[in-house]
Amino acid sequence: MTFALVFLAIIMATVIGWLLRQTLNTQPWEANDPVENQPGRGVISSDPAKIGLISFIAVVTSLFALFLSAYLMRMKLGDWRPLPEPNLLWLNTAILVLASFAFQLTRGAATRGQLLTVKIGLVAGGACTSLFLLGQLVAWQQLNASGYFMAGNPANSFFYLLTALHGLHLLGGMWVWGRTTMRLFAGADTRSVRLSVELCAVYWHYLLFVWVGLFALLLST
Amino acid sequence: MAYVAIADRDHEIEHHAPTTFITKYIWSQDHKVIAIQYAVTALFVGLVALILSGMMRLQLGFPNSFSFITPIDYYQFITMHGMIMVIFLLTALFLGGFGNYLIPLMIGSRDMVFPYMNMLSYWVYLVSVIVLLTSFFVPGGPTGAGWTLYPPQAILPGTPGTDWGIVLMLGSLALFIVAFTMGGLNYVTTILQARTRGMTMMRLPLSLWGIFMATILGLLAFPALFVSAVMMTLDKAAGTSFFMPAVMSMGENLSHEGGSPILFQHLFWFFGHPEVYIVALPAFGLVSDLLSTHARKNIFGYRMMVWAILAIGGLSFIVWAHHMYVSGMNPYFGFFFATTTLIIAVPTAIKVYNWVLTLWQGNIRLTVPMLFAIGFIFTFTHGGLTGIFLGNVVVDLPLSDTYFVVAHFHMVMGVSPIMVVFGSIYHWYPKITGKMFNQTLGKVHFWITFLGTYAIYLPMHYLGFLGVPRRYFAMGDTEFMPESAFTLNQSITISALIVGAAQLIFLYNIIVSLKKGKDAGPNPWQATTLEWQTPDTPPKHGNWGPELPVVHRWAYDYSVPGYHDDFIPQNVPADATPATSEHGSDT
Numbered sequence A: 001m002t003f004a005l006v007f008l009a010i011i012m013a014t015v016i017g018w019l020l021r022q023t024l025n026t027q028p029w030e031a032n033d034p035v036e037n038q039p040g041r042g043v044i045s046s047d048p049a050k051i052g053l054i055s056f057i058a059v060v061t062s063l064f065a066l067f068l069s070a071y072l073m074r075m076k077l078g079d080w081r082p083l084p085e086p087n088l089l090w091l092n093t094a095i096l097v098l099a100s101f102a103f104q105l106t107r108g109a110a111t112r113g114q115l116l117t118v119k120i121g122l123v124a125g126g127a128c129t130s131l132f133l134l135g136q137l138v139a140w141q142q143l144n145a146s147g148y149f150m151a152g153n154p155a156n157s158f159f160y161l162l163t164a165l166h167g168l169h170l171l172g173g174m175w176v177w178g179r180t181t182m183r184l185f186a187g188a189d190t191r192s193v194r195l196s197v198e199l200c201a202v203y204w205h206y207l208l209f210v211w212v213g214l215f216a217l218l219l220s221t
Numbered sequence B: 001m002a003y004v005a006i007a008d009r010d011h012e013i014e015h016h017a018p019t020t021f022i023t024k025y026i027w028s029q030d031h032k033v034i035a036i037q038y039a040v041t042a043l044f045v046g047l048v049a050l051i052l053s054g055m056m057r058l059q060l061g062f063p064n065s066f067s068f069i070t071p072i073d074y075y076q077f078i079t080m081h082g083m084i085m086v087i088f089l090l091t092a093l094f095l096g097g098f099g100n101y102l103i104p105l106m107i108g109s110r111d112m113v114f115p116y117m118n119m120l121s122y123w124v125y126l127v128s129v130i131v132l133l134t135s136f137f138v139p140g141g142p143t144g145a146g147w148t149l150y151p152p153q154a155i156l157p158g159t160p161g162t163d164w165g166i167v168l169m170l171g172s173l174a175l176f177i178v179a180f181t182m183g184g185l186n187y188v189t190t191i192l193q194a195r196t197r198g199m200t201m202m203r204l205p206l207s208l209w210g211i212f213m214a215t216i217l218g219l220l221a222f223p224a225l226f227v228s229a230v231m232m233t234l235d236k237a238a239g240t241s242f243f244m245p246a247v248m249s250m251g252e253n254l255s256h257e258g259g260s261p262i263l264f265q266h267l268f269w270f271f272g273h274p275e276v277y278i279v280a281l282p283a284f285g286l287v288s289d290l291l292s293t294h295a296r297k298n299i300f301g302y303r304m305m306v307w308a309i310l311a312i313g314g315l316s317f318i319v320w321a322h323h324m325y326v327s328g329m330n331p332y333f334g335f336f337f338a339t340t341t342l343i344i345a346v347p348t349a350i351k352v353y354n355w356v357l358t359l360w361q362g363n364i365r366l367t368v369p370m371l372f373a374i375g376f377i378f379t380f381t382h383g384g385l386t387g388i389f390l391g392n393v394v395v396d397l398p399l400s401d402t403y404f405v406v407a408h409f410h411m412v413m414g415v416s417p418i419m420v421v422f423g424s425i426y427h428w429y430p431k432i433t434g435k436m437f438n439q440t441l442g443k444v445h446f447w448i449t450f451l452g453t454y455a456i457y458l459p460m461h462y463l464g465f466l467g468v469p470r471r472y473f474a475m476g477d478t479e480f481m482p483e484s485a486f487t488l489n490q491s492i493t494i495s496a497l498i499v500g501a502a503q504l505i506f507l508y509n510i511i512v513s514l515k516k517g518k519d520a521g522p523n524p525w526q527a528t529t530l531e532w533q534t535p536d537t538p539p540k541h542g543n544w545g546p547e548l549p550v551v552h553r554w555a556y557d558y559s560v561p562g563y564h565d566d567f568i569p570q571n572v573p574a575d576a577t578p579a580t581s582e583h584g585s586d587t
């Protein structure tokens, strides 16, 4: 549980630290008239959707941290036999990096209003992600073919479980990606998709980060 | 473009009021309608859980008298009762119900920031409830594993409901978590982003601080339940061995090998303890507002109350293993967790003192919500004190899994939050419906419930000291149970049935008052918070008419000297009132 605790401690410390800054040095019982157009002190200047996404990322972090804690605890028991990760995973990782890269480019293009680049970038990002997911499926098949079944050993079970979970989160992102792309090709201008593109980029970077962490753990154990 | 808070972009945002019956009341995206949907659903399953508890009590009080309650039924009742009460009633009601209703109104916003997701949240919750209740009708019935669902027994033959029941339970929990996450992201983002002008964090009513922190806890802790549910489902359905050790069952070796049941316990309680505060923090918040309003006095030590909520929230993640003292853990761990458990009692005790000090020299009005709020202080203090017993390893060892534990957790997280639920429903009923409920019936409901719960749970402490174990269908003939223990059990059962029946008074009152109640007017309790200042009662879609309110003061300006009323609503300008800073945080 140490692992999950460290992550949660970081998240909680951020939340509570921020909240404390809102609450120290205030005299709540004093009445005053707020200045025109000045929001309540401590509003984070950001779009609600961004705050929503950041909170969601905190939730997903908690989820993965707990899975990894379980992994590390289960690993210590006697029957754990590591499985050989298929080399294909390296290729998949590279593809996911490309996807992330594509989204980053798209994000920049969307702020500058370059419609064509946004279109190309989105399609490329989506294509790379689909390729990554496909690659993961192939990796599963390879493992299955060489006899590393889900129920064979806890190491296998965790491998399938964690990769599936990560893939599902990517699929969720693909849903937003699909809606954005459709809107764009139906004639929306870059302004109206800017926010979605930006959110996608952040989410993809985050899932890349999760994948790299997972992959490193899987390789090293 | 300079940043403009969404609270100040009100005129740019279009608000379409729904027009058809379906969009208004069924597929509604209005937070008030969703709140009521959540609350009604939660109260309905709560009623199911109440009936189950009545059946269990019948068996315990009069063993061998009811042939329709078998040991298998008893385990299934326990499990469903516990799980429904904790998750599907209290969590859903406090956050989905009160959270949804109060957050936008109290911060002066027109709705949640993601209304569509809010609607989805309710519908997924409803599906999770339906899945849960379906398990009563599948072959083998619901799971009888206890609400803690400990493996290996939860999925081994011999425990009731291992074919379908456990799978439906785990699936239903997973759905609930999805629903809660959608709602929770909404509550957090709305509080952070949609506060009206002047509504600083430190001017939030304590209700919202409680709901806010509880939501954060839920968002971070429910994943632990999700993780354990997923892995247990795989152990059950795919033959993995995350939690399942090698077991012989009915003379045969099962395919599982090497798994760790203790791992499950860690994950479960990593969720389970914060869950206690997911239920308790909203109750703390709501009760603070009830006490302040009905005592006509500002809450004592507002900032301390906020910090206590933050401290409890943070600490609640490092006490989970106090539920596992008997699992054979390293004594140093036990020492660590006992210490953190006692530390968390400090901010909790501060809150209790502050509630009592709020009442001191207040102008107390013994309205129905106030009675329930004061009742909460009693029951919570009792439950909290026994928690300090159980938090110490040496005291817990003999008491673990006895009726002392049953008494403790019912007082602290059963009865106390329920007191606040009733108090809050009575308090906000006039705003939600526009009608006043019947005060006399409300008082009768309070006294029967309050005295009745003591009649139920005080004797259970004694049964626990005797060593009567929990989760037992019948005690049979035992050396250690004197005759008096059996009569006590009968008296507990009779009290429980009376308390259960008394809840019909409550239902009757809130249903009949919908039609027959007197018009309540916009602000019957003369409260300061924004939800009482809406132009319409009940508030219409969009809550505020053309202009959003502007906030000039905190939520606790009661009995300010020199002002013509004994309350100053939050949206009254500062210069309309005498300088309040001199009156400070005490009266």
Ligand code: HEM
Pocket (backbone or CB within 6 Å): B053, B054, B056, B057, B078, B079, B081, B082, B083, B085, B086, B090, B145, B146, B147, B148, B406, B410, B413, B414, B415, B418, B456, B469, B470, B471, B472, B496, B499, B500
């Ligand atoms: C009149 C109200 C209630 C009565 C009469 C009642 C009665 C009972 C009984 C008889 C048991 C089984 C004890 C055993 O055999 O070990 C039980 C267990 C339990 N109750 Fe209640 N209860 C009530 C309300 C609540 C509420 C409001 C909650 C909400 C937190 C709650 C939560 C639980 C839990 C978590 C368990 C443990 C289930 C388990 O052992 O797996 N109960 N209750």
Ligand SMILES: [Cu+2]
Pocket (backbone or CB within 6 Å): B272, B273, B276, B319, B320, B322, B323
């Ligand atoms: Cu606990």
